[in-house]
Amino acid sequence: MDSGKSKKLIFTGLDNSGKTSINLMLKQNISSIGLVKPTYLVDRSTFSYLDYEIIQHDFGGQKRYLISYLKEPGKFFNETDLMVFVVDIKDSERFDDAMEYFSNVLERFDDLDLNPSVWVLFHKAEKYLFEADDVEYEATKELERKIKLITDNRYPISFEITSIYDPWSISSSFGKIYAELYPQEELIEETLETLAKELDASVVSIIDDNILPIATHANEKSEEKLVGYTVPYLYRMKKKLDEGRAGANKDIIMMQKGGAGYLFMEIISDPIVIYLLSIGIKTFFQRKEVEKIVKDYTEKIRMALKLDSS
Ligand SMILES: Nc1nc2c(ncn2[C@@H]2O[C@H](COP(=O)(O)OP(=O)(O)OP(=O)(O)O)[C@@H](O)[C@H]2O)c(=O)[nH]1
Ligand SMILES: [Mg+2]
Structure with a gap:
């Protein structure tokens, strides 16, 4: 703490x-x-x-x-x-x-x-x-x-x-x-903005284990509401589907609707749990690439949030 x-x-x-x-x-x-x-x-x-x-x-x-x-x-x-x-x-x-x-x-x-x-x-x-x-x-x-x-x-x-x-x-x-x-440093905003660019996402958001949005980047203000439309459901869905399955927290939910891909995953598990939501094209079609980008950014997000793993 x-x-x-x-x-x-x-x-x-x-x-x-x-x-x-x-x-x-x-x-x-x-x-x-x-x-x-x-x-x-x-x-x-x-x-x-x-x-x-x-x-x-x-x-x-x-x-x-x-x-x-x-x-x-x-x-x-x-x-x-x-x-x-x-x-x-x-x-x-x-x-x-x-x-x-x-x-x-x-x-x-x-x-x-x-x-x-x-x-x-x-x-x-x-x-x-x-x-x-x-x-x-x-x-x-x-x-x-x-x-x-x-x-x-x-x-x-x-x-x-x-x-x-x-x-x-x-x-x-x-x-x-x-x-x-507890004001966030600009670093987290910048990190999410560049992550969104790399993922071709129009919205990226990080959420904690109480389903509180910690930080969001949206290309357009009006797109921020997509976070509320999706996160509470994706969170519950993931929790339910993961129940009793060891290591399932690492699983990624991906779905497609219209032209957009939706991704929801746990990116940090220690010292607290942090989820990433990303909405955009690349999210769906290039899974390996997406995973690599997210992995590269996880440390940056951890640093921006000042979360040291124990
Ligand atoms: N319709 C509606 N009812 C609510 C909502 N939130 C709480 N309630 C109801 O309002 C009543 C009072 O809720 P409490 O949370 O005990 O209110 P409180 O402000 O803590 O009351 P005190 O402890 O006496 O000060 C309960 O019957 C709740 O179910 C809401 O968003 N909508
Ligand atoms: Mg009360």
């Missing part, structure tokens, strides 16, 4: 907004999601990202707990590096309460001289994500305006729209959130 200081990420917001469910989803603890109970005070756990450890604090959102946090802010908020504030987009009756709590938390940050980055998740937005529902979308825009007024440029702030029914909405949001906590 990296010897650097671990970072503190807090999840807060009103009760029932979905914080614990999001945490379980991040940990791929899917079978527990249907069994969540209201969180009692604060639930701490560690989360591994690349070679780092993040301490995640999942704050129970019931009124009596919110009062405790605001009463003893130092005890709960001290040393926060990043706040994820979760708003239930379906609970419009409590938007004002959510905004009031948000504003109170920021005041406490000011008092404590804390300057965490702030990510607001408009959560339970499956109607918008799957059916492009206008009502949900408008609600997020309205809240965004309110939040910007409250923050008044005091904190770097970002917004995401999520739902546990769209697991990639969580993966892609947290890919960005963790990348902000």
Whole structure:
């Protein structure tokens, strides 16, 4: 593990907004999601990202707990590096309460001289994500305006729209959130760009074993969404097909659709698992060549991510 200081990420917001469910989803603890109970005070756990450890604090959102946090802010908020504030987009009756709590938390940050980055998740937005529902979308825009007024440029702030029914909405949001906590060096972007050129690929992406996108290169911005359309399925497919077969982790999934070849494979297994997705022509037709190119690049990717094998 990296010897650097671990970072503190807090999840807060009103009760029932979905914080614990999001945490379980991040940990791929899917079978527990249907069994969540209201969180009692604060639930701490560690989360591994690349070679780092993040301490995640999942704050129970019931009124009596919110009062405790605001009463003893130092005890709960001290040393926060990043706040994820979760708003239930379906609970419009409590938007004002959510905004009031948000504003109170920021005041406490000011008092404590804390300057965490702030990510607001408009959560339970499956109607918008799957059916492009206008009502949900408008609600997020309205809240965004309110939040910007409250923050008044005091904190770097970002917004995401999520739902546990769209697991990639969580993966892609947290890919960005963790990348902000631990910024990647330009080296990884450059490495993926040249790898894409050599593979004749229009998209290459590297993904970790929690299905978080670590870095992506796409020739066109619009092609980035192909990562979300394919990775969650290819990942599960590979896991299932590999089950109980020694050495199967080295197997490569290749498929073809239209003119494009799709490749998904594990490229690093130690100290953490990293997968490569590549979408492009050469990926399908010249397997030996593709394998050689990927092999040449694996060390470069490992170095760019600062992953030392043990
Ligand atoms: N429709 C929908 N329901 C969700 C989603 N995420 C969570 N839920 C449900 O919302 C309820 C509350 O979820 P929790 O994760 O316990 O919420 P919480 O914010 O941790 O609540 P507290 O611990 O009391 O603060 C549960 O019934 C979840 O199944 C989502 O994306 N969409
Ligand atoms: Mg909870």
